[in-house]
Amino acid sequence: MQIGIMTNFKKPTKVAELTARMSHYHRYELIYLTPDDVDQENDKVNGRVFINNKWVRKTTDIPPFIDVAPYCFKKENKETMAYLRKKTFLSDDRSNVLTKYRLQQVLEKDENFSGLVxxxxxAESSEQIIAFLNLHGSVVIKPIKGIRGKGVYILSQENEDDHVFKLGYQKEKRTLTKEEFEAFFIEEIKGKSFIVQKHVSSRTMQGDPFDCRVHVEKNGHGKWESAKIYIRIGIGQSVISNVNQGGGISDVKQFLQATFEDQWKSIYDKLVKVSKTLPYKIEEIRDTHIMSLGLDIGIDKDGSLYLFEVNDGPATKSLEAEVALLRSDYYKFILEKVLQRDLTAKKVNTKADRQNNKLKKRNQTLQKELDLYKKRYSQLRSSTSWKITAPLRKIGKLRK
Incomplete structure (x- = not known):
């Protein structure tokens, strides 16, 4: 029984390798794929399986379940992904995808989560952004479908009357007049899908921006479980805590204790509560099954939590072992409980299985040879020549 893992990376990921090692315990085989490995004409995939500590090419039927990364749903893969939607069960079929703006709108109407909004x-005009800025003091301008902090700006103003603005992007800061800001808006924002948000001041004692990543995965019971909660710090950055642009991570408890002192325990408890409740709400809003989420939470100076965004393709570099363990259990749950497949019917052909089979075959061969020699010996003892030579064998024994 195969499970597929599909990404855009030609080289299998570390999480795929770890999950492949664990898959034998659950009696299924993991096959690593990219969209290019799908053979629609023959209903096959030409992927790779992990054997003897290396990835080996293997052609097989379409796996009944494929854990697919969101980035596989690119325009160039449209035909392939439409084919797979019909042929197999995908971890995320990308239906009802949430934009940052729609997510905030929907959660605002739910009393259980409106406090996170x-x-x-x-972002429709420079005048509207300035009015929003005057209302909230500092704002963030970012693309609705942005990833990894690309195109995210922070805008502030020391005095409403002087019309001088401070614009931050990644590690850069610059001062703009109203006319210069209007020119910036026309060049970078106008006609594109951008939103403007109140700036939540999540800053370390050193002044670096930070946020909290709550990474959740489905477990072996099909329930959401926190894989890891950790702090991301944008060292030397002016806008967001993007480790891809030069930052680091920190243990959540140690960071909260050092930054919020007496408040740290209540903040941590709120983060844990979010990890146990918000994923179900996201799944409900999208009205589809999801397997993995990264919840990006801002923590204000007073300890209030704000939801920056929800990432349905979260990075796993900081928690590869935790993710591999949870996913290997979840794959088994999907096969047995959702797809009703019997994993006990046939064991995966592991290295130990192959060695055991060789020993069994060798033992069977030796047993056949032994039976043959017994038969020949029996025939010899009952033969006339054996009986005639009996006296000679007795004399030989006496001489010896």
Missing amino acids: IPTER
């Missing part, structure tokens, strides 16, 4: 508007 950050005041947000679509």
